Amino acid sequence: MALQIVAMPNMALSYWRLLVPLAITTPLLILILIPLYCHYSDARATRLRYVIVPNYIYNFVLQKLYSRIVLRPLSRILPKPSFISPRLLGTPAWPLKANHETFRALGTDNFLTVSPGGNIFNTADAGVISQILAQGAGFPKAIQIYKSIAIFGQNVVSSDGPTSKYHRRLTGPAFSEKNNRLVWQVALDQTQTMIQTFRGPGGEFQTAQKIVSSILRMSLEVLGRTTLGQVEWTPEVSDDNPSKVSPRAESTKVGFVENLEFFMANIVSIMVAKSGPWWVQYFAPILLSPEKLGPYDLLRQHMVEIIKAKKHAIQSGVAGTSTTDLIAQLIKGHDDEIIGSPQPSRLGDSELMGNLFAFIIAGHETSANSIHFTLVYLAMHPDVQQKAQGEMETVFQGRPASEWEYESSFPKLYSGLVGAVLKEALRLNSPVLTIPKVVSPTAKPLIIEGKGVRLAPGTIIRLCVPSVHRNPKFWPQGPPADSTKPLSSSFNDLDEFKPERWLKYQAGKGNSPTRNGPEFGTANIQNNSSHFTPIQGSYVPFSDGSRACLGQRFAQVEIMAVLARIFSQYSVELAVDEWAEDEGVLGMTLAEKRMVWHKAHEKAKYTLQNDLTCIITVQLNGTSIPLRFVEKGQERFFDL
Numbered sequence: 001m002a003l004q005i006v007a008m009p010n011m012a013l014s015y016w017r018l019l020v021p022l023a024i025t026t027p028l029l030i031l032i033l034i035p036l037y038c039h040y041s042d043a044r045a046t047r048l049r050y051v052i053v054p055n056y057i058y059n060f061v062l063q064k065l066y067s068r069i070v071l072r073p074l075s076r077i078l079p080k081p082s083f084i085s086p087r088l089l090g091t092p093a094w095p096l097k098a099n100h101e102t103f104r105a106l107g108t109d110n111f112l113t114v115s116p117g118g119n120i121f122n123t124a125d126a127g128v129i130s131q132i133l134a135q136g137a138g139f140p141k142a143i144q145i146y147k148s149i150a151i152f153g154q155n156v157v158s159s160d161g162p163t164s165k166y167h168r169r170l171t172g173p174a175f176s177e178k179n180n181r182l183v184w185q186v187a188l189d190q191t192q193t194m195i196q197t198f199r200g201p202g203g204e205f206q207t208a209q210k211i212v213s214s215i216l217r218m219s220l221e222v223l224g225r226t227t228l229g230q231v232e233w234t235p236e237v238s239d240d241n242p243s244k245v246s247p248r249a250e251s252t253k254v255g256f257v258e259n260l261e262f263f264m265a266n267i268v269s270i271m272v273a274k275s276g277p278w279w280v281q282y283f284a285p286i287l288l289s290p291e292k293l294g295p296y297d298l299l300r301q302h303m304v305e306i307i308k309a310k311k312h313a314i315q316s317g318v319a320g321t322s323t324t325d326l327i328a329q330l331i332k333g334h335d336d337e338i339i340g341s342p343q344p345s346r347l348g349d350s351e352l353m354g355n356l357f358a359f360i361i362a363g364h365e366t367s368a369n370s371i372h373f374t375l376v377y378l379a380m381h382p383d384v385q386q387k388a389q390g391e392m393e394t395v396f397q398g399r400p401a402s403e404w405e406y407e408s409s410f411p412k413l414y415s416g417l418v419g420a421v422l423k424e425a426l427r428l429n430s431p432v433l434t435i436p437k438v439v440s441p442t443a444k445p446l447i448i449e450g451k452g453v454r455l456a457p458g459t460i461i462r463l464c465v466p467s468v469h470r471n472p473k474f475w476p477q478g479p480p481a482d483s484t485k486p487l488s489s490s491f492n493d494l495d496e497f498k499p500e501r502w503l504k505y506q507a508g509k510g511n512s513p514t515r516n517g518p519e520f521g522t523a524n525i526q527n528n529s530s531h532f533t534p535i536q537g538s539y540v541p542f543s544d545g546s547r548a549c550l551g552q553r554f555a556q557v558e559i560m561a562v563l564a565r566i567f568s569q570y571s572v573e574l575a576v577d578e579w580a581e582d583e584g585v586l587g588m589t590l591a592e593k594r595m596v597w598h599k600a601h602e603k604a605k606y607t608l609q610n611d612l613t614c615i616i617t618v619q620l621n622g623t624s625i626p627l628r629f630v631e632k633g634q635e636r637f638f639d640l
């Protein structure tokens with residue numbers, strides 16, 4: 001009896017000894033090791049190279065926790081990870097940090113990352129990319145990754161199959177040549193307005209510290225006054241024309257642009273809170289401050305008012321339902337009363353709102369960031385800037401901007417050095433980091449490095465844009481500017497901004513032309529054949545195939561107009577305020593100016609290499625490269 005009394009606690013103890021490890025290892029096995037083993041087996045079956053990484057980058061919530069709890073403390077104590085380390089490859093933005101280096105180090109342009117959450121096929125191979133983009137049904141858009149774009153409702157960007165086809169059919173006609181002409185004119189005007197904001201009280205130019213937010217505002221105005229059908233975000237100017245829609249809601253007090261800025265500043269929290277799993281959505285309002293989530297409700301309120309105002313304008317006959325007016329088209333797709341007959345598939349309320357949001361985001365951040373990087377590159381390369389200015393003088397012959405015709409000016413600019421500048425800036429800093437696709441059960445095997453490879457259905461594919469854009473197999477290249485300090489370890493100039501590479505290597509020398517993206521409205525614009533034509537799949541800033549960017553021509557026209565307006569009258573320089581005062585620069589010798597400019601140039605180069613991030617689009621990570629606009633002829637650093 002006494003023995004029993006002593007043995008019972010011991011037995012309980014040994015149960016615990018068994019239970020505790022079981023309780024730990026069972027979920028570990030079920031959630032981590034078994035799926036990891038299955039994914040590892042799938043990866044081995046492909047005979048492709050693979051790297052096992054600790055986490056699945058497309059599990060947004062776990063990814064955030066992993067980067068906060070594991071990566072951030074680790075990166076403080078461990079040395080910089082190598083280009084093939086699981087620590088780097090477990091982060092979503094690794095192609096931004098590694099460019100083509102990871103592929104080079106692995107000795108292949110195609111590899112898998114294997115994790116408990118799933119496998120990802122990464123490619124920087126033009127041949128594979130073009131196979132994937134050509135097989136729209138076999139490799140559809142990975143819409144599960146776009147949940148965060150659908151926080152106001154399904155839309156053309158976040159949907160697939162018949163839904164996305166319907167959304168594209170409805171919204172595509174808004175991107176017509178008629179609209180491009182308007183984009184050209186509006187962008188010329190808005191650029192001039194933006195430039196004036198960089199002047200000080202005495203009219204002299206000051207350093208543009210927050211240039212990105214000025215460009216974002218300008219780009220939003222261009223989008224609002226063109227494709228969105230005369231939405232003017234700045235309300236004062238719209239009173240003269242009642243057909244214009246100005247979203248200054250009495251109820252919201254904050255202007256649309258300011259609200260969109262708050263929204264974008266808190267976008268990560270908003271997206272986690274609105275598109276995360278149910279338990280995250282449940283706890284988010286408790287854990288996150290109202291300042292973080294408030295902009296979501298305000299933006300919704302604004303969009304409701306924009307739609308209401310447009311409906312009112314249409315019903316009262318002040319505005320038409322022109323095919324070039326995207327909001328009118330969305331309303332038409334939603335509302336029987338306006339079109340008169342029921343549509344076979346109508347947009348729901350949330351889809352109307354979802355599309356408006358998607359177009360606002362897709363249509364201004366991308367262009368604005370491209371304009372910003374293009375200006376930075378031109379400021380860093382005054383020689384290219386001067387040549388581009390010379391070309392503009394030839395095109396415009398001293399005529400005022402009001403006489404620059406879209407039909408004649410745009411093709412000339414786009415086919416010359418100015419077009420090459422944009423193409424090169426998009427090659428280096430494409431706003432879209434990777435294009436995600438998914439393997440469908442009907443996908444045909446891919447021919448990879450000469451062999452047929454069948455990827456497991458459900459595998460996510462990442463077309464790594466910065467990597468293929470720098471893949472030496474597909475691009476004409478020269479030696480790096482400074483072979484002792486090349487930007488990458490590959491000893492070529494593909495990390496450098498050299499627009500002349502588009503002009504030097506003529507089309508047709510062993511290169512097949514790329515297919516063109518948009519389905520609508522680009523027929524009468526000639527793609528100039530004097531530019532180098534990259535082989536299919538090697539240059540994809542706008543993607544390609546059935547899900548290519550709808551706003552490709554819109555963006556090209558807008559950016560050409562912005563560059564033309566700026567550089568026909570002004571120059572852009574790297575600001576040197578950190579090292580010298582304006583008065584000081586005036587009294588400097590050539591050698592002193594060279595020294596100070598070199599410092600600004602080195603800092604800008606460092607920032608472009610190290611301080612980029614991707615939050616929806618590629619942008620600077622909480623830092624800036626200060627620029628200074630100057631009247632043409634007043635440049636301070638062009639004679640170095």
Ligand code: HEM
Nearest residue numbers: 156157362363366367370432541542543547549550551555
């Ligand atoms: C330089 C500027 C731009 C770049 C580099 C760019 C790039 C891209 C890329 C790569 C995609 C495909 C994304 C994916 O499949 O994951 C895309 C899609 C899209 N873009 Fe753009 N874009 C730009 C400007 C614009 C503009 C100005 C608009 C509209 C005004 C626009 C509207 C769209 C839409 C609606 C889609 C979704 C198409 C679909 O899924 O069927 N984009 N863009």
